[in-house]
Amino acid sequence: MTLCPTNTPLRDTLKISLMDRSLYFKGMMLLIRKDRVVGEEERALMMRIGQLLSFEKGFCQGVIDDILTNEHVLDEPPLFSEPEVARCFIKDGLKVSLSDGQLHDSERHWLSDVAEANGLDRSWYDALAQESPAPAVAGPGSALEAESFVWD
Numbered sequence: 001m002t003l004c005p006t007n008t009p010l011r012d013t014l015k016i017s018l019m020d021r022s023l024y025f026k027g028m029m030l031l032i033r034k035d036r037v038v039g040e041e042e043r044a045l046m047m048r049i050g051q052l053l054s055f056e057k058g059f060c061q062g063v064i065d066d067i068l069t070n071e072h073v074l075d076e077p078p079l080f081s082e083p084e085v086a087r088c089f090i091k092d093g094l095k096v097s098l099s100d101g102q103l104h105d106s107e108r109h110w111l112s113d114v115a116e117a118n119g120l121d122r123s124w125y126d127a128l129a130q131e132s133p134a135p136a137v138a139g140p141g142s143a144l145e146a147e148s149f150v151w152d
Contacts (some may be wrong), residue, residue: 016149020085021053023078024146025063027114030075031093033067034106041099045144049092052146077114086118088145090125095142103129 016024028049032042043064050060067073080086090111097107108129115125 012148013150014084014088014148016085016151017081018151020080020082021055021149021151023080024085024089025050025053025055025060026073027078027089028093028096029063029067030073031096031107031110032064034097034110035100035104036068037100038064038068039100042096045096045099049096049144049146052144052149054151077110077117079117083118083120086114086120087124088148090115090120090128092145094129095144 028046032038032046046064047057047060051057078086078089080089093107093111093114094103097103097111111129112122112125115122
């Protein structure tokens, strides 16, 4: 199985459970609130990710609208069932973070915490964060790792 295959011409697929799909969406929501602003680019990407993960449009809109004010959401890094899902999450997380034009320190540190919680090599994350795409490449139309997910 190819890991997070967006850079291959013919995309492979990666099976993802319902629990991991939920954690993926929730984790992205936690990430976009790190800088205390949800911009239009982030909103568009989150709606796209929600659609890719088969969440209803109204649900996604409501969660996005409430994420900055919801004090009941615990800010813990998601723990995925497979390291491959965590790698995809971090790659998409960097794209979502950069969609507003910059990678904030709070976003960078939180994604590092996700890598650590999921047992990913710190040097892998550091290298990935250093080579992150330019903000212009990380917009709403950019390729997402979540596009490779399938489920039963």
